[in-house]
Amino acid sequence: MMIGFGCDHAAIEMKAELMQYMSGKGYECIDYDPIKPGEKMDYPIAARAVAEAVKAGEVDKGVLLCGTGIGMCIAANKVPGIRAAHCSEPYSARLTAMHNDANIITMGARVVGIELAKMILDEFFGACFEGGRHQNRVDLITQIEEDYCRI
Ligand code: RB5
Numbered sequence: 001m002m003i004g005f006g007c008d009h010a011a012i013e014m015k016a017e018l019m020q021y022m023s024g025k026g027y028e029c030i031d032y033d034p035i036k037p038g039e040k041m042d043y044p045i046a047a048r049a050v051a052e053a054v055k056a057g058e059v060d061k062g063v064l065l066c067g068t069g070i071g072m073c074i075a076a077n078k079v080p081g082i083r084a085a086h087c088s089e090p091y092s093a094r095l096t097a098m099h100n101d102a103n104i105i106t107m108g109a110r111v112v113g114i115e116l117a118k119m120i121l122d123e124f125f126g127a128c129f130e131g132g133r134h135q136n137r138v139d140l141i142t143q144i145e146e147d148y149c150r151i
Contacts, residue, residue, distance in 0.1 A: 001125070002028045004059035006046035006072070011065035011109035012037055014117060018063065021118050027125070030059055047075035051082045054103050062104040063121065069108035076104050080145050083138070088112050090123040097127035099134045100141075 003022060007015035012035060019029040032049040035041040043066040050062040062084075064072035069086045076084035084104035085096035088111055096102040105124045107117055129135075 001061070002030060002059040003125075004030050004032050004050045004053045004062040005065075006032045006050040006062070007035065007065040007109075008041040008043040008046055008067070008072075009035060009039065010067035014107075014109040014114060015063075015065050017114055018065070018117060018121060022063075022121060022125070043071040044075040047072045047084075048079065051076040051079035051084070051104065055079055055081045060103075061125070064104060064106040065109050066106070067108055067110040069106040069111065073104075073106040076106065080149060081142075083141065087120050087124070089116070090119045093120045094123040094127045097124050098130050099137075101129040101134070101138050 005015055005019050019031065023029050032053060033041055033046040047064055050064055053059050054062045064076055066072045073084045073086040076082050082104055083100055083102045084106055085100060085102040086106045087093040087096065088107065093105060107120060112120065
């Protein structure tokens, strides 16, 4: 599986550590922003890059990190076809993969520690979408998007 990563200036170290962690588990990790320590990155820029990569099928899923994880989530969800979930604990991470077919997970580097972040990713990437009744609900989400895109 290929995973696209993005962060703003609040999460540079967390992104590097999580990319290393997930690479070690056999995932192919691609960095979608060139931010270096000491530089600033507005989170919607990184969110858009990763969300568009997921939508285009360049990567299977995305991980977006900022101070709270919230700005990344709001921005990524503006891209049609993206279902970004903001998670601060493993239970929600597992359930959003199983029930919402989330294709991006966002976390706050100022909210969760690195070991908890690793557990959250383990749950998110270890779970599969269950389909069935959940597919119908995901389809209803897509319908909202399509209705508003026509306006
Ligand atoms: C940057 O200071 C901060 O606003 C950002 O990382 C994030 O928390 C936004 O949601």
